[in-house]
Amino acid sequence: MEEKQYLLLPGPTPVPPVVLRGLAKPMINHRGPEFKELFTELTEGLKEVFRTENDVIIFPSAGTGGMEAAVANFISPGEKVLVVSIGNFGDRFAEICRRFGAAVDKIDFPWGTAADADVLADRIKKDTKEEIKAVFVTHNETSTGVTNDLPKLRKALGDHPALFIVDSVSGLGAMELETDAWNLDVVVAGSQKSFMIPPGLSFVSVSKRAWDAAEKCTNARYYWDIMAARKYAEKGQTPYTPALPQLTGLAESIKMIKSEGLPNIITRHRRLRDMVRAGVRAMGLELLAADEVSSTAVTAVLAPPGIEADTIRSTLRERFNVVVAGGQNQLKNKIFRIGHLGYVRELDILAVLAALEMSLAVCGYQVNLGQGVRAAQEILLKS
Amino acid sequence: MEEKQYLLLPGPTPVPPVVLRGLAKPMINHRGPEFKELFTELTEGLKEVFRTENDVIIFPSAGTGGMEAAVANFISPGEKVLVVSIGNFGDRFAEICRRFGAAVDKIDFPWGTAADADVLADRIKKDTKEEIKAVFVTHNETSTGVTNDLPKLRKALGDHPALFIVDSVSGLGAMELETDAWNLDVVVAGSQKSFMIPPGLSFVSVSKRAWDAAEKCTNARYYWDIMAARKYAEKGQTPYTPALPQLTGLAESIKMIKSEGLPNIITRHRRLRDMVRAGVRAMGLELLAADEVSSTAVTAVLAPPGIEADTIRSTLRERFNVVVAGGQNQLKNKIFRIGHLGYVRELDILAVLAALEMSLAVCGYQVNLGQGVRAAQEILLKS
Known part of the structure; x- marks a missing residue:
């Protein structure tokens, strides 16, 4: 080749030479002081890109792993969720919800179009018993090249207490996304998109309301357990061995993002x-x-x-x-x-x-x- | 530093310079012909190291992810499993089983000692109704530096139909392991050990019997779904984006392993x-x-x-x-x-x-x- x-x-997107060199660093102890320093720097950098004061959890996984974490931590079997799909990755969110036992209600829009906030608002209004625990939305639908209007969709929920969970794997960093200002409870991103590093990491931001839901969630999870991740983060560690090359690469890419x-x-x-x-x-x-x-x-x-x-x-x-x-x-x-x-x-x-x-x-x-x-x-x- | x-x-263990250079390669299309070629080469190489004709699945995850896959694909909620623990990672296997709803029976041996095959044989003999669906064993217990005698433990099962599932994350490649000759149904390994590549991949071998169990398994899984992995492997792909640097690094490390x-x-x-x-x-x-x-x-x-x-x-x-x-x-x-x-x-x-x-x-x-x-x-x- x-x-x-x-x-x-x-x-995956092209990786800048400085990031490739960042990947090729010697291994370090993921339970040692060098890692703690790296981890703290990365977490702070990610929060800036996510535009949030919320916690951001890093998983050694593909973006799909971040999506799974965004389901397994917040939805218990039997709970009702509403998935807004405008393409392949919306469908994937729905499928993950189903696999984890959720009662999935799905609104489909034709592939190539965006979600209509009025349709979502109507569906939400009908849920007078507030049975819907979460609304899942794709920010940027990679299969069709369509971007949803997140602030409008968020507002369609009004005062409904459902969590608003966003797949922005291919969105974040390539387009405007304001986790806090737009009131997004959970946002999933991936490494191999606008972060310019190779596949191998997913990032998940978690709001206060989402943490509360996670504490009550009964779904099966160990690898994706964000509570374990939070506990380890307090000492600058991850629950299990992190993907070090992607992390040392991310340090370089965050520098580039800040510089531009x-x-x-x-x-x-x-x-x-x-x-x-x-x-x-x-x-x-x-x-x-x-x-x-x-x-x-x-x-x-x-x-x-x-x-x-x-x-x-x-x-x-x-x-x-x-x-x-x-x-x-x-x-x-x-x-x-x-x-x-x-x-x-x-x-x-x-x-x-x-x-x-x-x-x-x-x-x-x-x-x-x-x-x-x-x-x-x-x-x-x-x- | x-x-x-x-x-x-x-x-993580030290990464040889040739593998570091292998990590720092340009990205490729994981749905294209270059990837198919790489994927096929790696799968064949892994099978040689695993000493098996079984399928070997590659996950973009820490070794713990491979352990989770070895639970979520083979054990349904409510099923009985027996976990043999001689330390921290045996305990982890038990905890993952619990999280995924298994009825866990655990045999603990003092930390620093190996598992006694006679104790296991006794326990197995008592299971006259053959309710135990799987026995989980640690090959090399990283927390204590103790290696279990896998062939002996395997033989302790006799004709009992339970799957024999092995965590060899820190064992495989550093000590003898014969997946086929020892009749091991599932073996989990990790990248950052004797494979000499950075953390970010886990490998799981799956026997014919284990495939049959997976088809009947009702546990929640999407990311860890080995059936999806098998389906994609047929076209030389993975179900979601793989961790490319670790894979191009693995190609170099397999060459080194073959050469030594x-x-x-x-x-x-x-x-x-x-x-x-x-x-x-x-x-x-x-x-x-x-x-x-x-x-x-x-x-x-x-x-x-x-x-x-x-x-x-x-x-x-x-x-x-x-x-x-x-x-x-x-x-x-x-x-x-x-x-x-x-x-x-x-x-x-x-x-x-x-x-x-x-x-x-x-x-x-x-x-x-x-x-x-x-x-x-x-x-x-x-x-």
Whole structure:
């Protein structure tokens, strides 16, 4: 395999050289003073990115592990939950809830659209007995490139006491998220997205109300037990051996995030999204998501009629070493997804758009070479 | 922190430079052909180390996650299990079983001793209704430096149909383990031990009988679901994003293991243990475990009367940059534990014994400098 790849996935995302060097550090004692110092620094850094005073728990796991922790700690078997799904990862949240014995009520919105807060508000109003213990929402739906309006959805709950639990695995750090100001009880994030470090860590923020629920929760959990994590955190440790490379890498990535500044990072992601969308449109292709709900982390593009999305993807990879993601489930082979979060810069996007134009041409699609690139350049120059 | 440390823990263990470089590789698509190739190579390599034709599942987690998978997939709530505990990690297995709703029967042996196969056989014989669904056993008890005789314990079950589930997180690769020849249904291992890679992966082997049990198991699981793992493995993938650095590191470490050869590795670990024990004894210190059951992965040493174990440890660390582990639970501050598994060589042991002599002297313990080192040298020269 050629190492020089343009990796434009919605995760794992490219890892900056300084972070790669951060991974390759000698091991330390996870029960010793060096670790305590690292752990404290990381926890404080994460809280800044989460925009919260809540506790943030670090799990050695994939993002899906953080989602499991967000279920197993707060929902007891038989309890009613409401899952708002706009795609594959909303469905996954519902499936995890089911596996852990919850009575799952699910609101589905068509793939490619965002959740309608009014529909949620209606459903919540009908729960006059306040039986719903938690509402699960996807912040950024990776399978469709759609971002939900979290503040609006949160407000749809009104005074209902359900916990508001958010999967922001691909959202946090690539778009605005205000854990405290938006009153989010639990937020799940992952390492291999805008944190620019490899897969292997998930992060879960926990509000006061969520801690109270966790104390009463009867679901089976040991690895995901946040109460154990809190107890160990008091002495600067984790309940079991943490994934050290990802943690020493995270220390570097948090420095980078602080240096660029969260508001600048969010602006950059917005610009990258706008460049991708303008470029793809100028090639005559259609986008899955409407502009108003379009993700700054990933863009889903419909394959033109008569051409399979996976043929475009394999051409991109084999001819130009550009790797983009395919469609999932009902969108399999109908879309391809360009990730533009994390360690991605404007010129990367121009290169990828150029490769996409050439790949489309190779696949027999009529395209004016340079036209998509030009549309993106115009956005970059105006910004 | 000074990077040149002698890390003599029972995990994390030192990571060889070639493996560190293996960690620091660019990300790849975990749904693409590069990953499939890597995944297939690793799975085959792991099966060789496990000495098995069974499937081996890789989880992005700490070793404790592998233990949780070994419970959640095979034991349904209310089912009876028998846990054989000789220390902290046996207790952990019992606790995970309890959390997942099992009716736990536990046989405890004094910390520092091995399990008595006759006691197990007696207990098994009394279960005439064959209610016990699984027997959980620790191969190498990290908290005490004691190794159980797995073939004997396995035979104690006779024809009883209970699954035989083994925690060999700190055992596999540092001592003999024959998954197939010893008829072990489930074996759990971890990355940060003799595999010489950082924490972040656990490995679980699954026999035909264990697969059958998993299919009937009703316990809550999504992240640990081995059936999902098997389904994805068929296409060379994992159900969710894998910890890529540890996997690319593992590829390097498996090459090293093959090059040294498993029998040579086991002989080396035996020699390291013998050197440590001879050296420590020559200093007049007592060992927790008897020779016959002593671990080739970690050695627990009793602090001499009047000196706290943690004072010796902090002297080792602060004066000589040598990191050893402390005692856990009932052994806290009474013992220190020298890890000698993974990327550890004979001269490392001599250096550490020399540092230990000096630290003891600093702590006010009467010791002839060089005497412990000499005892270890004699073993090395004879080997």
